[in-house]
Amino acid sequence: MKTKVYSSSKNIFIDALKELKNQIEKDFKRIDFLLFAIPPKFGRDVPKKIETVFTNIDYAGFHAISAFKDDSIIEDSITVVVFQFKKRAKVKKFYIEDIRDFQKNENIEKTANYLNSNKNSFHILLAGLAEKKFALFLEKLSSHIDYNHIDNIVGGISSGEVIDEELRTWQFIDGKTIKNGFIIISFENVKAKIGISLGFKPYGVTYKITKAKDSKIYEVDSGVKFAKVVKRLLKGIENPDFKYLWYLPLNILDETDGYVSTLRTIEKVNSEYVKLFGPVKKGQYFKLSFATEDDILKEDRNVAKEIKSKIDPEIIFNFSCVAREYILGNKKEKEIKIYVDIFKTPAFGFFTFGEIGPDRYFKKLKLYNETSLLIGLKEND
Numbered sequence: 001m002k003t004k005v006y007s008s009s010k011n012i013f014i015d016a017l018k019e020l021k022n023q024i025e026k027d028f029k030r031i032d033f034l035l036f037a038i039p040p041k042f043g044r045d046v047p048k049k050i051e052t053v054f055t056n057i058d059y060a061g062f063h064a065i066s067a068f069k070d071d072s073i074i075e076d077s078i079t080v081v082v083f084q085f086k087k088r089a090k091v092k093k094f095y096i097e098d099i100r101d102f103q104k105n106e107n108i109e110k111t112a113n114y115l116n117s118n119k120n121s122f123h124i125l126l127a128g129l130a131e132k133k134f135a136l137f138l139e140k141l142s143s144h145i146d147y148n149h150i151d152n153i154v155g156g157i158s159s160g161e162v163i164d165e166e167l168r169t170w171q172f173i174d175g176k177t178i179k180n181g182f183i184i185i186s187f188e189n190v191k192a193k194i195g196i197s198l199g200f201k202p203y204g205v206t207y208k209i210t211k212a213k214d215s216k217i218y219e220v221d222s223g224v225k226f227a228k229v230v231k232r233l234l235k236g237i238e239n240p241d242f243k244y245l246w247y248l249p250l251n252i253l254d255e256t257d258g259y260v261s262t263l264r265t266i267e268k269v270n271s272e273y274v275k276l277f278g279p280v281k282k283g284q285y286f287k288l289s290f291a292t293e294d295d296i297l298k299e300d301r302n303v304a305k306e307i308k309s310k311i312d313p314e315i316i317f318n319f320s321c322v323a324r325e326y327i328l329g330n331k332k333e334k335e336i337k338i339y340v341d342i343f344k345t346p347a348f349g350f351f352t353f354g355e356i357g358p359d360r361y362f363k364k365l366k367l368y369n370e371t372s373l374l375i376g377l378k379e380n381d
Contacts, residue, residue: 001190001379002028002084003315003346005069009077013042016078017053024082033083033091035185036061037350039076040160040168047175060093060183061172062126063158064350066325068318071340071347073333081315081348088189089379092121095173095183099130099137108137112144114184119147122192122377124317125155125356127182128169132215134182135279135367138356142364149362154194154375156319156352157367169353189380193311195303196357197372199296200263202251202287209284215264216273217280226274230266242269246323249370250276251289263289265323265369277323277354278367293331296324296372300335303374304342313376316340318349320372325351327370335372343376 006023008016024031034054038046040063050059067079083091094114096107115123127134134157142150160169171178207226211219217226233248234240249263264286268275280286307313316339325332340347355368 001086001089001314003081004028005079005081005346005348007067007069007074007077007079013046013078014049014053017049020078020080021053028082028084030084031057031082032085034059035081035083035348036172037064037067037079037348038062038172039065039078040163040170044170044177046172047177050172051175058091060126060185062183063160063168063170065159065161065322067350068336068347071333071337073336079348081346085379087379087381090188092118092186092188093173093183094186095171095176095178096181097176097178098180099182100133100180102133102137102140108140108144111141112146115153116146118186119152121152121186121188122190123153124185124187125153125182126171126185127155127157127356128171128178128180129157129167129353130180135215135354138365138367139279145365150358150365151194151362152192153356153358153365154317154319154373155356156350156373157354157356159322159351159353187377191311191378191380193307193313193376194357195307195374196368197296197299197303197374198261198263198370199299200249200251200261200289200291200370201295202253202261202289204288206253206285206287209280209282209286212280212282215267215276215279217276218273225272227269227271230269230274242266243326246326246370248288248290249323250280250286252280253285253287261289262366262368263370265321277369293328296328297331297334297338300338300372301342304339307374307376308342311376311378313343313345313378315377316343316345316347317375317377318347318372319352319355320349321355321370322351322353323370324372339374
C-alpha cells in the first residue's frame with residue numbers, strides 16, 4: 001500500500017480541507033481511504049464539509065487534541081492519512097451511534113457479531129467517552145468475542161475539550177457525527193503486529209481496594225479513604241495541580257491480567273473518592289508506579305525493535321496517552337521520532353483519553369492508561 005500523512009493549520013475548516021486536497025492530489029491519482037484527526041473546535045458539520053471537498057471518497061474521522069504526522073506532533077490542526085491499496089487490501093467500516101444504554105439494547109451483540117464475522121481483518125476502534133460508559137462496554141464486548149487469539153483489535157478513545165459546556169470526543173463517518181458511540185475501521189488482506197510500551201515500574205506500599213465503583217476508589221485497606229492518601233502525596237506543594245499525580249499512576253497487580261501491567265491514571269480527587277481514567281474493581285491490589293522520561297523512551301525503543309523484527313510495515317500507528325504526553329514534557333516528540341527512525345515509514349495516530357488493546361494472553365480486550373500502543377501495518381502479497 002501507499003500511504004502518506006498531511007496536515008493543515010488553516011482556521012476555517014473548509015479552507016483546511018481544500019488545502020489538504022491540493023496537497024494530496026500532487027501525490028495520489030487514486031484515494032482508497034482517508035482517516036482524519038480533527039481538533040474539537042471545528043464543530044458538528046464535519047462530515048458534510050468533508051464530503052463536499054472529497055467527493056465520493058471513503059473516509060472516517062475522530063477528535064484529537066494532538067495528532068502524529070510522521071515524526072512530528074501536530075496541534076490545533078487537521079491531520080489526515082491517505083491510503084492507496086496496490087493489491088487486495090480494502091477498508092470496511094462499522095459504527096454504533098450511542099452505547100450509553102448498551103445493557104438494554106443489542107449493541108454488544110451487534111458489535112461482537114461484526115468482529116466475529118471479520119476475524120481475519122485488522123480493526124482500529126475509535127471511541128468517545130460516552131459519559132464514561134465505554135470502558136464497561138469494552139469489558140462486556142470482550143466476553144462476546146468468540147475467537148481465542150485477539151491480536152487484531154486496537155485503538156483509542158478520542159481526545160477532546162469542553163466546548164459550550166460539552167466534552168467533545170466525537171467520531172465522524174458516513175455523513176454522521178457520533179457523539180456517544182464508536183467507529184471501527186477494518187483493514188482486510190493486511191498483516192499487522194502490535195506492541196505496547198509502558199516504562200513504569202511499581203514502587204512502595206501495596207494497597208487493596210476495599211470500596212470502589214466503576215472508575216472511583218473510595219476506600220483501601222478496609223476503611224482508609226484513598227482520597228486522603230492521594231492528597232498526602234501533594235502535601236507541601238503550593239497550589240498543586242492534580243496532573244502532578246500523572247507521574248504516579250496506579251499499577252494494578254494481577255499477573256493474569258494485562259499484556260503489560262494495567263495502569264490507571266488519576267483524573268479527579270475530592271473528599272470522598274479518587275476518580276480514575278479507567279475502571280477498577282473491589283479486591284484488586286495496586287501499587288503506585290513511576291517512570292522517568294528516559295525509562296519511557298527506552299521501552300519505546302525496545303517495543304519498536306521487537307515489532308520491526310517481525311514485520312516491515314508500510315505505515316505505523318501510535319495511540320499514546322495524553323498523560324504520557326504530559327509527563328514526557330519537552331521530550332514528548334522523542335517518542336514518535338524513535339518509532340519513525342526505527343521503521344522509516346509514515347506514522348499516524350494521536351494522544352488518547354485511553355488506549356484499547358489485547359491483554360497479556362490475547363484472550364480479551366482492555367482499556368489501558370499511560371501506554372503507547374504501537375502497530376505496524378502492511379498489505380498482504
